[in-house]
Amino acid sequence: MSFVIEDVLVRDDPQGRPVPLVLDSPHSGNVYPRDFGFVCPFRALRQAEDTHVDELIAMAPEHGATVISALFPRSYIDVNRAIDDIEPELLASPWPEPIHPSEKSFAGMGLVRRLCRPGMPMYDGRLSVAQVAWRIDRYYRPYHEQVGTAIDRLFSQFGTVYHLNCHSMPTFGRDPSARADFILGDRDGTTCDPDFTRYVAGFLKSLGYRVKLNDPYKGVELVRRYSDPKRGLHSLQLEIHRGLYMNEDTLEKHDGFGSLQAHLTALIGRLATYARDAGKLDAAE
Secondary structure, eight states, X not given: OEEEETTTEEEEOOSSSXXXXXXXXXXXXXXXXXXXXXXXXXXXXXXXXXXXXXXXXXXXXXXXXEEEEEOSOTTTOOTTSOTTOOOGGGBSSOOSSOOOOOHXXXXXXXXXXXXXXXXXXXXXXXXOXXXXXXXXXXXXXXXXXXXXXXXXXXXXXXXXXXXXXXXXXXXXXXXXXXXXXXXXXXXXXXXXXXXXXXXXXXXXXXXTOOEEESSXXXXXXXXXXXXXXXXXXEEEEEEEEGGGTBOXXXXXXXXXXXXXXXXXXXXXXXXXXXXXXXXXXXXXX
């Protein structure tokens, strides 16, 4: 069953018996709020989207998984950043609480972006504290509440949860042979059982894909916040190369979309079994 929470997110619940597997797509949203007020070209802005990633994992509920997908764009507010990752230069007045801007934030790519891309301003001035606070309350908090609630509910039932945080990545460099098809991020082995990472990598490699680990993407807020491997909470970031399934300039799907979706659906089926069996083991201990 699918639940749409206004223009914030879609939650697709398991069809049939649930398994302790949650997938989320935080950056595939393309519903642009009316108050966005960006001045950069819309074509450039859309390059920030993880276009079609929500569709690539859409079959997951058929395998008993829960899926949560953002409807709003990451360029408006990025739920994969810490809530206090706010760049002072973005604001017209000081933030009323302590902030901890990261390197991403100082580069203009924090919780709320100051830049559309390097050297290209997002706005023609600074944002007010009230504008940023609205985005946090209206979009950021509800998204995290849904992810956290789904994980807590399954953890209460199974004693373990596996979380796959799904993204896409653009082409880097001119040498296709050096390009990874998938990059798995577990923050250097701290957000999930290494066996889980190896299992995902091994299955993708068996299909002929090139897989890298934690380079250059290690995972950010969503895998950090919802992971505690010692307790049985495992989060892994999955980056998918956009060239596998779409034209990176036009954002249109190409002929590779169907085969990639089929492969990801097969992966999700395997992970559903992996998570279900791990849940049985935890319940028996």
